[in-house]
Amino acid sequence: MKALQFAKTGDLSALQYIDVPQPVPAENEVLVQVKAAGLNPSDVKNVLGRFPYTTMPRIPGRDFAGVVIEGPQEMLGQEVWGTGKEPGLFRDGSHAEYLTLPAKGVAPKPKALSFVQAASLGVPLTTAWNALERSLVETGTRLLVIGANGAVGSAALALGKVLGAQVLGAVRRPEQICVLKADGFDAILLDKPEDLGAQVNAVFPGGADVIFDTTGFWLPAAVAALATFGRIAIIAAPVDGQVQMPTLALYRKGGSVVGINTLLYGTEACAGMLNQFGRFFDEGLMPLPTGIFESSLSEGLARYEEVNKGGADKVVFVFRSN
Incomplete structure (x- = not known):
């Protein structure tokens, strides 16, 4: 699968767009086919070495929206979104075509939100x-x-x-x-x-x-x-x-x-929050996000550099081929 990955920190040029093996979910985990993944300032700081507990080599990215393709039978085909402290730091994150997470670490995506909109919201919300x-x-x-x-x-x-x-x-x-x-x-x-x-x-x-x-x-x-x-x-x-x-x-x-x-909250705690936010969106209590800049993952380094320079747009990587 295609992914962004870094094996050292301190410079954004360490970020590479490469082929890596598709992850295999462990027991009580899900494999998510990522449809969209948000880029946050914390992802940039991660590559720059601001989080010394990050293990490497590492695929960055905390926010995502996608579809469960492996895992518990009742979750197969479910559209989900998620975020948390583990993706991108302690395990591979969302800036890839697929990622694995605990089954309790994802939440059903609100019907009111597209994959792109949902992927833009995890860390901010x-x-x-x-x-x-x-x-x-x-x-x-x-x-x-x-x-x-x-x-x-x-x-x-x-x-x-x-x-x-x-x-x-x-x-x-x-x-x-x-x-x-x-x-x-x-x-x-x-x-x-x-x-x-x-x-x-x-x-x-x-x-x-x-x-x-x-x-x-x-x-x-x-x-x-x-x-x-x-x-x-x-x-x-x-x-x-x-x-x-x-x-x-x-x-x-x-x-x-x-x-x-x-970063004090794991994916399961964040999934509980996202469940609540989902109701807000589906009940019309929250406005739908706008001003999102969609990008391909192959342009990842350029997008990281723009965010590092203080770019105003909310960047979301979109996977159109998977």
């Missing part, structure tokens, strides 16, 4: 859901999402609306404000960090109950925008992993910082 759930977002919560135009930010806006939160998006460009407002969300334009508190308080008097910073750059500024006993969820940090923040102001507000890492 589970990340956003984990952030909102662990930050105690519920009906009436005043939620600020920084970087609301990205894949994770967009997922957080949609899930926040499903949960009944008051949702405010923060973005960098005026045209992104227009997009958010057209989708029914209030939005503010990010400018100077020292202005964020006043901007948020103008919309949410007293501050936001939860601030989800998807960028890794706004943690210090977010403290001034936080309500009493508020929570700041973070999923990224500067390259050196260090940030200075006004700790005195944070504890005076009784605030807390919540670290969000989906």
